[in-house]
Amino acid sequence: MSTLQPVAEPKVTQTGGQCRRHLLDLDDFSPQEIEAVMETADGMREVLGREIKKVPTLRGKVIVTLFYESSTRTRVSFEQAAKILSADVINVSADSSSVSKGESLLNTALTLQATGADFLVVRHPHSGAPYLMASHLERSGVINAGDGWHAHPSQALLDMYTIRRHLGRLAGVKVAIVGDVLHSRVARSNLWGLARVGAHITLCGPPTLLPLDLLRGAGAEGGAYLPDTVAVETDLDRALDGADVVMVLRLQKERQQAGLLPSLREYCRLWQVNPKRLERAKPGALVMHPGPMNEGIEISPAVAHGSQSLIEEQVTNGVAVRMALLYMLAVPGREEAQR
Numbered sequence: 001m002s003t004l005q006p007v008a009e010p011k012v013t014q015t016g017g018q019c020r021r022h023l024l025d026l027d028d029f030s031p032q033e034i035e036a037v038m039e040t041a042d043g044m045r046e047v048l049g050r051e052i053k054k055v056p057t058l059r060g061k062v063i064v065t066l067f068y069e070s071s072t073r074t075r076v077s078f079e080q081a082a083k084i085l086s087a088d089v090i091n092v093s094a095d096s097s098s099v100s101k102g103e104s105l106l107n108t109a110l111t112l113q114a115t116g117a118d119f120l121v122v123r124h125p126h127s128g129a130p131y132l133m134a135s136h137l138e139r140s141g142v143i144n145a146g147d148g149w150h151a152h153p154s155q156a157l158l159d160m161y162t163i164r165r166h167l168g169r170l171a172g173v174k175v176a177i178v179g180d181v182l183h184s185r186v187a188r189s190n191l192w193g194l195a196r197v198g199a200h201i202t203l204c205g206p207p208t209l210l211p212l213d214l215l216r217g218a219g220a221e222g223g224a225y226l227p228d229t230v231a232v233e234t235d236l237d238r239a240l241d242g243a244d245v246v247m248v249l250r251l252q253k254e255r256q257q258a259g260l261l262p263s264l265r266e267y268c269r270l271w272q273v274n275p276k277r278l279e280r281a282k283p284g285a286l287v288m289h290p291g292p293m294n295e296g297i298e299i300s301p302a303v304a305h306g307s308q309s310l311i312e313e314q315v316t317n318g319v320a321v322r323m324a325l326l327y328m329l330a331v332p333g334r335e336e337a338q339r
Contacts, residue, residue, distance in 0.1 A: 022134045022142045023325060025151040026193040034160065034170075034197055040324035041161050041317070047084065048320055058087035061330055064117040066108070067145070068094040068124045073291055073315055074145050074155070078121045081322035090117070109133040113140040118330065121145050141329055149183050155290055156189035158321040160197070162314050163245055166286055171198035176239045176281070178273060179249030179298050180209045186290045187249055195227045202231045204239035205249075205271060208260040236271050240280035247288045248273050251298045264297060274300040278308070286310055 026034070047055055063082040067075055075091075082089045092112070103111075105124070112120055119141045122130045127148030134142040146152040164170055175194055181187045181203050194201050203210060210232060233239040240246060251267060261267050278285065287299075287309045295301045304311060 019331065020329060022130075022144075023153055023329065024130055024134060024142065024144045026153050026156055026189050026196065029193065029196060031197050034157070034193060037157055037321065037324055037328065038161055038164055040328055041157075041320045044081075044320040044323040044327070045317070047323070048316070053084050054086065055084065056086045057327055058082065058085040058330055061085075061087040061118045062090065062116055063087045063119050063121060063326065064090045064092055064112050065121045065145075066092045066094075066112065066123075068122075068129075069146070071123055071145070073318060074123065074152075077315065077318040078143075078145065078154075078322050078326075080319050081326055084319070085323055085326060087118075087326070105129055106132065106136055109137060109140070109142075113137050119143055119326070122147075124148070127151075143325065143329070146185055148185065149188070150185055151189045152185040152290075153189045153193075154318070154322055154325060155186050156193045157325070158314060158318040159186075159190055159247065159288060159290070160193055161321050162288065162310055162317050163199075163286065165317070166310070167244060170194065172200065173244045174200045174202070174242060174282075175245040175247060176202045176204060176243040177247045177249065178204045178236065178239065178271065180251050181205050181249065182209045182211050183252055184249045190247065191230065195229055198229065200229045200231075202233050202239045202243070204233045204236055206261060206267065207234055210234070236273075236277060237280050240273075240277060243281040243285055245286045245288060246273060246278065246281055247290075248293075248299045249290070250292060251294055253294070253297075268297060272296075272298060272300060273303055275302050275306070278303055284308060288314060290314070 047053060063078070065075055065078055079089050079091065109120060117140050120133065121143045122133060123145040124130065124147050127150035129147050130142050130144040144151055144153055160170060163173060163175070167173055177187050177190060187203070191201060191203070253264070273287070278287070285308060287303055287306070289299060289304065289311050291311065293299055293304055293311070295304050303309065
């Protein structure tokens with residue numbers, strides 16, 4: 001039987017000489033911090049490959065998952081990550097807590113901090129909710145597991161890690177992000193992270209589902225909205241030309257009811273990633289999707305389950321990356337580094 005081996009100490013993620021206490025988005029991450037997460041996740045994947053997937057790294061830490069929206073992948077992977085690192089995990093759902101009695105988000109956060117929670121992993125339908133919590137909590141760290149249309153940093157980091165594992169690099173990689181970019185927190189965090197490490201990104205979808213601020217910045221010389229490595233394209237064939245990675249986003253069907261699409265059939269005809277369209281990308285291009293998928297709408301079943309698909313691997317890598325994030329945020333000596 002294999003014996004447990006301690007995980008090698010990772011680099012501590014820092015900004016301006018200080019360690020982080022919260023993970024809210026990637027807009028203030030440096031390339032060095034992103035690389036530190038990637039390297040730490042390599043060590044965590046090694047733990048996941050052991051016969052006994054358990055290390056004592058976070059023994060004594062309390063992680064609370066506080067989800068105001070339904071989730072499978074994110075919630076389970078954070079819970080699994082914390083348990084593998086030997087943390088105590090408490091799951092709180094809004095419909096079974098005092099939130100159903102009218103308790104405010106801030107009071108819920110303060111209550112959980114008072115119970116001794118070291119970290120709150122929060123998913124909320126309103127953009128900015130994790131920021132509000134982080135600004136009022138003195139002892140508990142906040143990890144944004146998705147807030148409204150705004151951000152989903154751990155998903156972006158696991159996407160980047162998956163690309164890096166297969167291509168060996170992130171700088172210079174051409175990534176096509178296809179679908180409902182406007183309402184996708186995954187797309188926004190990927191945009192921040194991938195641009196920061198020098199990837200070339202093309203955002204593609206119907207004009208009504210692309211961020212208007214990005215479109216305005218796209219045509220401005222030296223525009224403040226788009227980095228030089230980001231382009232906006234409404235033609236899927238042009239967006240996929242020479243792509244190393246095709247990242248498909250879930251089409252939120254309610255957008256059709258809101259009048260943003262003429263019909264699902266029209267969307268499928270123009271923007272569904274299918275085998276024929278995938279041929280426009282580089283041979284062997286990586287296919288990714290954050291899930292859940294609407295097979296037959298934004299992505300065809302043949303592509304979703306084809307040889308180029310990394311969708312299931314993204315889930316596995318999500319556990320490793322979230323283990324890395326929990327470890328790096330809870331690393332001993334953090335308090336001293338912040339003084």
